[in-house]
Amino acid sequence: MSKTVLLTGGAGFIGSALVRYLINQTDTVVINVDKLTYAGSLHSLGGADASQRHHFYQYDIIDTEAMQALVDKHQPDYIMHLAAESHVDRSIDGPGEFIQTNIVGTYNLLQVALGYYQSLEGAKKDAFKFHHISTDEVYGSLGETGLFTETTRYKPNSPYSASKASSDHLVRAWNKTYKLPVVVSNCSNNYGPFQFPEKLVPLIIQKAVAGEPLPIYGKGDNIRDWLFVDDHVKALWTIATQGENGEVYNVGGHNEKTNIEVVTIMCAILDDITPRAGGKKYAEQIVYVADRPGHDRRYAIDASKIERELGWTPQETFETGIRKTVEWYLGNVEWVATVSGGYSGDRLGSK
Numbered sequence: 190m191s192k193t194v195l196l197t198g199g200a201g202f203i204g205s206a207l208v209r210y211l212i213n214q215t216d217t218v219v220i221n222v223d224k225l226t227y228a229g230s231l232h233s234l235g236g237a238d239a240s241q242r243h244h245f246y247q248y249d250i251i252d253t254e255a256m257q258a259l260v261d262k263h264q265p266d267y268i269m270h271l272a273a274e275s276h277v278d279r280s281i282d283g284p285g286e287f288i289q290t291n292i293v294g295t296y297n298l299l300q301v302a303l304g305y306y307q308s309l310e311g312a313k314k315d316a317f318k319f320h321h322i323s324t325d326e327v328y329g330s331l332g333e334t335g336l337f338t339e340t341t342r343y344k345p346n347s348p349y350s351a352s353k354a355s356s357d358h359l360v361r362a363w364n365k366t367y368k369l370p371v372v373v374s375n376c377s378n379n380y381g382p383f384q385f386p387e388k389l390v391p392l393i394i395q396k397a398v399a400g401e402p403l404p405i406y407g408k409g410d411n412i413r414d415w416l417f418v419d420d421h422v423k424a425l426w427t428i429a430t431q432g433e434n435g436e437v438y439n440v441g442g443h444n445e446k447t448n449i450e451v452v453t454i455m456c457a458i459l460d461d462i463t464p465r466a467g468g469k470k471y472a473e474q475i476v477y478v479a480d481r482p483g484h485d486r487r488y489a490i491d492a493s494k495i496e497r498e499l500g501w502t503p504q505e506t507f508e509t510g511i512r513k514t515v516e517w518y519l520g521n522v523e524w525v526a527t528v529s530g531g532y533s534g535d536r537l538g539s540k
């Protein structure tokens with residue numbers, strides 16, 4: 190029998206990819222709850238919202254009554270919680286929204302989920318899970334060596350990562366104290382189609398083709414572990430459906446790259462697909478700007494637990510995924526223009 194998933198943040202970057210996957214590749218009924226902040230757009234659903242299995246609600250997860258009514262009405266088998274304020278630079282300029290949505294919102298959803306779970310019976314109760322989607326940034330920064338595992342100590346450094354760390358702790362406590370069945374996943378940097386153009390990969394593509402400077406924070410030697418969004422989505426569905434109650438799974442792409450490597454690779458792809466006039470190279474547009482305050486040096490994920498226990502491995506290499514991503518942005522300038530709204534591409538979070 191088909192499952193019903195109540196998914197928060199389904200109009201955002203990763204959430205919309207999850208919705209497209211569930212609608213196009215499974216028979217799941219999707220209850221998509223999203224406030225439609227600057228980062229959310231129904232244009233990111235790629236037509237999946239036309240399906241009769243997709244039900245959209247423009248709600249704030251802080252709204253207890255609305256969330257309560259939704260679970261009562263749709264009786265989900267799983268709740269997958271992705272809604273969040275997600276941009277580190279914005280969290281530096283204005284942490285308040287991050288505290289509200291990421292911490293208070295998660296608390297609210299846990300309370301609603303708990304009440305709903307306690308009302309269930311039999312097989313439906315046994316199979317219910319609350320899946321909290323989180324980030325590797327909760328672990329803080331690595332030195333030259335080592336990897337984040339599921340038991341790495343939490344040491345968040347930005348208001349964003351601290352708010353996500355708080356929400357992870359709440360989820361753990363609702364499992365240990367109230368016996369709410371939960372799974373938590375902590376994932377590395379995602380890239381791919383439909384990401385709001387404030388984040389590194391889409392920002393660089395927009396600025397490159399506009400002939401603008403390509404800003405690199407600090408020396409560009411900060412390292413992130415990059416994962417193609419569709420690989421993440423498959424990991425999320427695997428964790429929601431097969432993950433063990435109370436367990437944490439790290440998700441990563443085995444693609445450690447410095448920021449300057451990422452940008453240089455994208456410039457080379459752009460040189461190949463849409464060469465600049467006069468034989469100039471896109472990499473000539475790179476400029477180094479003041480570093481982000483509290484900028485974590487290196488993130489790298491040990492994803493062996495999800496591989497070993499749930500059989501998930503990423504399918505894209507960075508080279509294949511980033512080429513698909515660049516091609517997608519070049520072919521979807523209308524989407525970029527539609528979602529960009531008031532965002533000009535200017536630097537955020539430099540205070």
Ligand SMILES: NC(=O)c1ccc[n+]([C@@H]2O[C@H](COP(=O)([O-])OP(=O)(O)OC[C@H]3O[C@@H](n4cnc5c(N)ncnc54)[C@H](O)[C@@H]3O)[C@@H](O)[C@H]2O)c1
Binds near residue numbers: 197276
């Ligand atoms: N992007 C990454 O690289 C990455 C990596 C690891 C984990 N994550 C986590 O994955 C989740 C999704 O990230 P993303 O990159 O898709 O973020 P995003 O910013 O693209 O999307 C977030 C979505 O949540 C919605 N939202 C925000 N506040 C809300 C509220 N109060 N009520 C209801 N909806 C609200 C927004 O409208 C938006 O559609 C987040 O929890 C994030 O912490 C992201």
